[in-house]
Each structure stands twice: as C-alpha cells, then as structure tokens.
Amino acid sequence: MIMSRLEARRDDHTVTAGPLVDRLLDGLPPEAVLTDPGVTASYARDMASFCPAGSPAVVVLPRTVEQVQHVMRTATGLRVPVVPQGARTGLSGAANATDGCVVLSLTRMDRILEISPVDRIAVVEPGVVNAALSRAVGEHGLYYPPDPSSWETCTIGGNIGTASGGLCCVKYGVTADYVLGLDVVLADGRLMSTGRRTAKGVAGYDLTRLFVGSEGSLGIVVRAVLALRPKPTGQLVLAAEFSSGAAACDAVCRIMAGGHVPSLLELMDRTTVKAVNDMARMGLPESTEALLLAAFDTTDPAADLAAVGALCEAAGATQVVPAEDAAESELLLQARRMSLAALEAVKGTTMIDDVCVPRSRLGELVDGVERISGKHRLTIGVVAHAGDGNTHPTVCFDATDPEESRRARESFDEIMALGLELGGTITGEHGVGVLKKEWLARELGPVGLEMQRAVKKAFDPLGILNPGKLF
Template sequence: MHAPSHTYGTGTAAALAALAAQLPPHALVTESDVLDAHRTDHAPFCPSGSPAALVRAHSTEEVSLVLRTADEHRIPVVPQGARTGLAGGANAVDGCILLSVERMDRILEIDTTDQVAVVEAGVVNAVFSRAVAEHGLFYPPDPSSWEMSTLGGNAATNAGGLCCVKYGVTGDFVRGLTVVLADGTVLRTGRRTAKGVAGYDLTHLFVGSEGTLGVITEVVLALRPAAQTPLTAVAFFPTPAEACAAVADYMADGTRPSLLELMDRPTMDVVSAYRDLGFPPEAGAVLIAQSDRGDQAAEDLKRFAHVAQTHRGDAVVADDPAEAEMLLEARRLVGIATQSLGAYLAEDVCVPRRVLADLVDGVADIARRHRVLITCVAHAGDGNLHPHVIFDPARTDEVERAQRAFGAVMDLGLALGGTITGEHGVGVLKRDWLTKELGPAGLRVHHSIKRALDPHGILNPGKVLADRV
C-alpha cells in the first residue's frame, strides 16, 4: 500500500491499515494517479471529491469487509462499476473509499430450463447478452453503454435502452439480488421462480437506488427465448412535432415495435459533423423503427410507413440486415458525436407519449431563450427524451445559461406530468429536482428508508437525496 495523496483523519488511516491487512494484495489502492482516474463517471461537469482509497473487490465477502470497516470508522463509501453513468452517481466524495465491483465478473449460472441466470455485479452487459444467446436465450435490456456497463450498475440505476419500448427496463428482469448493507450484513432478496410474493419487495427497493441503500454484488436475471431477427424502417419528417405525432398514432393501436427512436435536426447535424450518413438536408426529425415479430414484422413496418406518411413523413423499409445496421449506426453515434463537442449536460426526461411533441417543442424554445445548443434524441416509444445541453466550459456566461436551460427542461418535464429521469438516475446532477418530483411525503419516506438501512449515512452520500430532513 502506498501513501495516500491526501491527508485524512486518524479514523481513515486506521481503517485503511485494517483493510490492507485483511484484503488480498493489490486490492487496496491509494496511488494518487489511480484515484484521480476513478473519481468520476461519464457525466461531464458534475462535482467530485478526492477519495482516500480505491478497493477492487473480488467477492461479496470482500465487499462486506470494506463496508463493515467503513461503517465502524464512519468513512463514506462510493460503489462503482464501470462508471458509465451520466448523472454523477459514481463520483467520489472527499475522503471516501471507492468500492469497485468491476472485477466481480463471473457468470455463475445460466439455467435454460427456468430461463434465469445468476451473475456477479461486474459482468458486462454485452458479454452476458452474447453468452445467453449461445444458449438460445435473450436478455433484452440494452443501454447505449452495453459494451462497457456492468449488470450491477444497470440494476443500481435501473438502466433502460433501445429495446425498452417492447421489453421494459432492467428492473423488469431482476428477480433477486445479493446486497451488502452499510454495516457489512449480506442480504439476499427475491427468488429465481417466475412467481413469488412472500414479504415486501425488497429486490426492487434496491433496484434504482444508486448504491445509497446497499452494494449489489450478485443479480438473478430473467431471460427470454431468442428474438427473431428484426426488420428496420426509417422515416424523415419536416418537424419533430410531426414525428412525435406519428409515434403517438403508431403506438395507439397496440403496436409494440422492438425499437422506436427519434433524432431532431440538431442531433442529425451533430452526427453528420462526426460522420456524414447522408441525412436529407430538409428533414427536421427522423424516426427509426424495428419489429422483431417474425412473419408479422413486415406488416408492422408497413403500418409504420403508413402512419408516417399521414404526418408528412417519408419512410423507407430496409431490405436486409446490413442495410438495417446502417440505419441504426446514426443512432449509435449520437453519444460519441456529442462527446466530441466538449462539455454537455445530459438529461433523460420522460413524459406521457401524448405530450412528447410538447416536450420537444418546449425544449427547442428553451434553447432559443437561453441561447444554447440543445440536441434531442429519444426513446420515442417510451416518451423518454434525452436532451443534451451543449456549452463551452471556458465561458462563464455560457455555463450559466446552460445550467438554467438544464433546469428549465426538467421543470418542463414535470409540468407535463413526467419525471426528471427515465433511466439515467438522479446521482448529483438532478438531486435538487427530485425534491420537486417526490413532494414532502415522498421525500420523508425516502429519508426514512435511507436512515433505516444506512443509519450512519456512509453509502454514496450526497447522491439521489439532498440533506436529511
């Protein structure tokens, strides 16, 4: 163990000495360059502190040891997976122990009879999805970070993805968890059976709790039979409002595409600057739809094309998988193209589909009023919009305008009957708006649960909830 890069209290020094004596070699790291590299997740412009140490855990027992020691010495612990989050939920706080489960990466079981799997928290989503596919099974949740993000992190944030419109989010597939509580107690929740209502639903209390109630170390996941190869269509519209109207009509008759994504003109421009994919210059928005219903897929996309045309959309159905992959490339490039522009604030406001057009038009008005660039991409079938407020961090006035625009978008989402986050989580980025969404009674219940499970407040402090009431 090397000397920490910062000086902390005697309690921290004693705790780190105790951990160094009990953990395997190299599990505890205090080198300043390593700690600095692990201070933040992928959320730009979110505050982060200086950690005292990083522990790379390899087992539930090691996680338990860390939490028990930290709780005894009142040291904050910030759980981390692959740190692909977009709300600052894995960002360090001053003097904390960063507790990484990224090396807990074993797929413990794939049960083809009951169609469930048991995995450690550090298993990467894409690795797992490909492994179950070899058994003729399908794990639908597919966040954009699926090639990097871990299943434990997906569960901790209740991550979504492109397939949510038909299959749901991570929590819809979590049947049970192994969770280490703040005092080091190991709790097993849920079950692996298809049905089970014994006791409170503790499993889904921890799903989406962002490491503030316990550290997830194992997950029991439900699987589905392998999906059919999807067919894909794309439609270009004069305005985002017309694209949103097409979404509402297409979904209103009970159709459930396996993917329905929207990009507005500013997003198309950002993607085109990164890689020219031939977007029509006159298009104000684009919708990408997929259906994986086998023989019925062609009819589903024929219906999509018809609905698009009634809203002045120009639709094309891909003839083969290679063409479909090309259509999806633009959607997958949004993240990396946006990152190339510099600093941005990522949102994921979710509203009822019937008011999605009001949200998109409102965001465009906010961008004009605050004189900032806001791009909008959406899981349109879910009403889940991802505005990216882009700004120059070197310009103080632009940073302030971007922050005001960010808040205005969340206020608009709440005013339209929506939520401040559909899948990214609250973290530190949206914590202040959570108070507005929950209301006094909801906030009081949240704090009561936090106090019951983490009485000393060591677990991911400052995330999700504001100061105790």
C-alpha cells in the same frame, strides 16, 4: 505509506488513511487496494458534467463477496463513506467520489455464474458487462433485453443501481423488469438475499425492486438473478423523415394508439442527425427536421414495418425507407447509439437531460426544448426513446466559457421544469445522483422525500453508503 496523512471526516469522526488502508489489507490482497493519488483520481467521477467530485482516500477492487463484506465492516468501524462504482458510464454523478471515501469498484466481480435455459434466468456478478451477458445468453437461444447505449462498456451492477433502460424498452421493459433477486452486502457487512429465482413470488415486501435504482445508497449488489426471454428473430428497421418534430411525435402517437408493438421506436432531431454525420459520415438525411426509427422483431417484420410506414406517411412523413436487410438495420441502430457521443463532439461538453413524459405529450416537450434552445442561444439536440416518451435533450456548450456554461445550466433546469409541467419525471433511466438532487425533492414533495429518507436511514443508519447522492 502513501497518503498516510490524508484525513477523511464523517459525522465528526476523524480517521487517517493509514489505519483505513491497514485494516483493508487485513482482508484484501495488496493488488486490490489502490492508494496512489494519480490512480485514485481516475476513479473520482462518472461521465456527468456539472457534478462535484471529491478525492478518494483509497480505491478497492474486490473479487469476492467476502472481500466486499470486509470492506463494509471496515468502513462501518471507522465511519468512512463508501462510494460503489461500476464502469462509471453514468450520467448523473451517482458514482462520483466524496473526499476521503473508499471507492468500491466492482468491475473485477465479472463472472456469469449460471445460465439456465429451463428457468430462463442468468445469475451474474455486478461487474459483468451488459453486452457480454447478452452475447453469452444468446448462445443458449436466450435474450437479455435491457440495452443502454453504453451496453458495450456498462456493467449489470451499474444498470441495477440506476435502473437503466435502453433502446428496446418500448417492447421489453427496463432493468427493473428483469431483476428477480439480489444478494446485497449491507452497510455493516451483513449479507442479505432478496427476491427469488422462480417465475412467480410475492413473499414479503419487494426489497428487490427497492434496491433497483437506489444508486448504491442502500447496499452493495454482489449477485443478481436476472430474467431472460427467448431470443427473438432478427429485427428490421424503418427510417421515416419528417419536416417537423411535432409531425414525428404525431406519428409516434398513431403507432402506439394503433396497437403496434415495435421493438424500438427512436427519435433523432436535425441537430442530432447532423452531429452523427459530422462524426461518422453516416450519410443520414440532414434535410429532415426529425428522423424516426421504428423496428420490429416479429415473425413478419416487413409487414409490420409497412403498416407503421403508412401511419408515418399519414402523420406527414416526407420519406419512409424500410431497411432491406439486417446489415442496413444495424447501420441505422449504430447511428442512433452514437448520438450522445456525436453531440458531445459539437462543443466539447454536454449536459444530457433525461426527462420522460407521457407519450401523448411528447410533441409538447420537443417544441418546448426548441423554444428553450432559442431563448438561451444554445445548441440542444434531442434524441429520444420516443415509444416510451423518454427524451434526452442534450445541451452542447463550451465549458471554458463561464457565460455559456451558465446558460447551459439554466436551459437544463428549464427542460426538467417543463417535463414536470407536462406530467413527467426528471429522470427515466439515468438516475438522480448529484445532478438532480434539488429536482428530486420537487418531484417527490415533502412527504415523499421524508419517507425515502426514512428508508435510507433503516438500511444505512450511519449514512456511509454513497453519501450526498439522491437527497
């Protein structure tokens, strides 16, 4: 049998891949168990740079809850680590394999089980793609707001695992705000249900929220009850140009202090705008130092955009251009969504930071990133969910140049340190994974870290669920 002599070590237990695969096949069809090294290697990592990844012993692709339970019972019996995965679009290394692990890919559990317009919920399996869910509920006049930039490929299970956000969070909130209940397979194979499908419910500890953002370290989500909203009317977008990032951030503060509730408020700096133009010839204004995109999906979006446009001009905008129709609006949003891919094309490799600060200190962070960029002689583009204070400074570098790679890592760390100094957090939506383990300890402090490890041990006493992540 392929890889029959490969060994996986965990907690002083040694298990050959032969018995592991044999036991997995007792409860899984052959096509769901992948052992070819060339194939399993393709499941080794997500999209994060600078994150170590091991070699899986086997990749399994279950289709049912019972098959997931069988995988976990087998892994527990043999003391083999399990790394849950979705579409591997993550940016923190949370889905990276460890040596000798079982990679549990949930992409084939991709059914939308229920859409209820009356209860305004959807019940889905973890492999459902975010965009597919959005389109399906839209046919019922409903809306699932969380929309990460990778929404066309990322899965709901991955969104739950990393507590992901998106462009519309400023008005509608993040993934955690929409997860009402979960079915979770625990490390020993038991099935547990959390939460509810009702509009309200406060029975017991909120274990549902505990699993959101746990990065597969506490259990395997196999079903989710998601809250939906009525589908809004089409939104219109405004683009405002600024001669400095500080002026654009001042506009953000004016908009939020003025009581406006945009459905989107996004910032792109000059480096990002140029990268998008270079990649897609979008025709964005490269003369600007910062481009602010604001959108409203209200009953009178044009009036809201006019009010926000006036605030942008008061903050020093050099030009304010509202989109005339949905097509122009979508073009601007498309430019924003491709920002990270465009920045990656600048040098071939990026480190994408995910620092979130209070909105009132957004300008300080943007200015600080510019100083760090100059200090390390690197291209760092800033794109941000400005309405949330959630920034994505993106360090562009040549991974084949050791010296430049070192400077990239140092600048990445300095940006995280700056975020904490400004009263922020090291991650607003990408998660900790492998990339930010050291920084999580700094943010939580020793007591907070101790309590989080105690929670992990309660759910996963053998430490087999996504080991090496978070802590």
